[in-house]
Amino acid sequence: EAGVTQSPRYAVLQEGQAVSFWCDPISGHDTLYWYQQPRDQGPQLLVYFRDEAVIDNSQLPSDRFSAVRPKGTNSTLKIQSAKQGDTATYLCASSLLGDTQYFGPGTRLLVL
Amino acid sequence: GQQVQQSPASLVLQEGENAELQCNFSSTATQLQWFYQRPGGSLVSLLYNPSGTKHTGRLTSTTVTKERRSSLHISSSQITDSGTYFCAMATGGNNKLTFGQGTVLSVIP
Numbered sequence: 001e002a003g004v005t006q007s008p009r010y011a012v013l014q015e016g017q018a019v020s021f022w023c024d025p026i027s028g029h030d031t032l033y034w035y036q037q038p039r040d041q042g043p044q045l046l047v048y049f050r051d052e053a054v055i056d057n058s059q060l061p062s063d064r065f066s067a068v069r070p071k072g073t074n075s076t077l078k079i080q081s082a083k084q085g086d087t088a089t090y091l092c093a094s095s096l097l098g099d100t101q102y103f104g105p106g107t108r109l110l111v112l
Numbered sequence: 113g114q115q116v117q118q119s120p121a122s123l124v125l126q127e128g129e130n131a132e133l134q135c136n137f138s139s140t141a142t143q144l145q146w147f148y149q150r151p152g153g154s155l156v157s158l159l160y161n162p163s164g165t166k167h168t169g170r171l172t173s174t175t176v177t178k179e180r181r182s183s184l185h186i187s188s189s190q191i192t193d194s195g196t197y198f199c200a201m202a203t204g205g206n207n208k209l210t211f212g213q214g215t216v217l218s219v220i221p
Contacts, residue, residue: 033207033209041214042213043155043200045208045210056208091155093155095207098206099160100145101145101157101209103147103154103156103157105153106154108152
């Protein structure tokens with residue numbers, strides 16, 4: 001069974017540029033999560049979906065970040081105008097009915 | 113918001129020694145998961161253990177829900193066990209995992 005896949009694996013941007021991250025969850029998993037993990041810290045939840053619905057996006061900086069999961073399968077996280085403080089690894093995870101979360105390899109973002 | 117405290121922050125062991133990692137949290141956990149991460153690597157789920165004791169291989173997790181704590185015991189540590197161990201919990205029946213800051217384990221020959 002394939003795990004959670006993410007792309008790209010790395011991204012380097014200048015401040016003000018936009019970037020999108022893509023996630024393909026484990027087949028059949030109804031719940032999908034996006035986390036931000038700054039260097040040497042634990043991951044912090046940004047947003048999560050059950051099927052196509054946003055369940056919680058209270059930690060998502062709404063002025064520059066957006067996330068969608070239109071068909072309840074793949075998801076895209078977009079940063080509209082990146083800042084240096086956005087430098088982190090962005091992790092996608094999925095689960096079935098809120099059980100064990102399985103993480104993808106992450107996208108390492110560097111904003112110069 | 114809920115808080116998760118892990119101890120120790122770092123630990124150095126000789127190969128073959130046992131490790132005991134602790135996790136304390138501010139609210140009653142309905143989900144509790146232990147993860148492992150190599151430097152630059154992704155998070156690997158080790159154990160899902162919201163209550164009681166669970167085993168897998170050389171790992172044992174014990175969660176005492178009423179006391180808001182969980183532990184991860186690693187027996188006969190190996191050099192390849194080196195990395196960061198995270199505890200994460202959710203409360204109130206939702207799926208919002210809150211992570212601790214991690215314990216960095218170094219196993220030396």
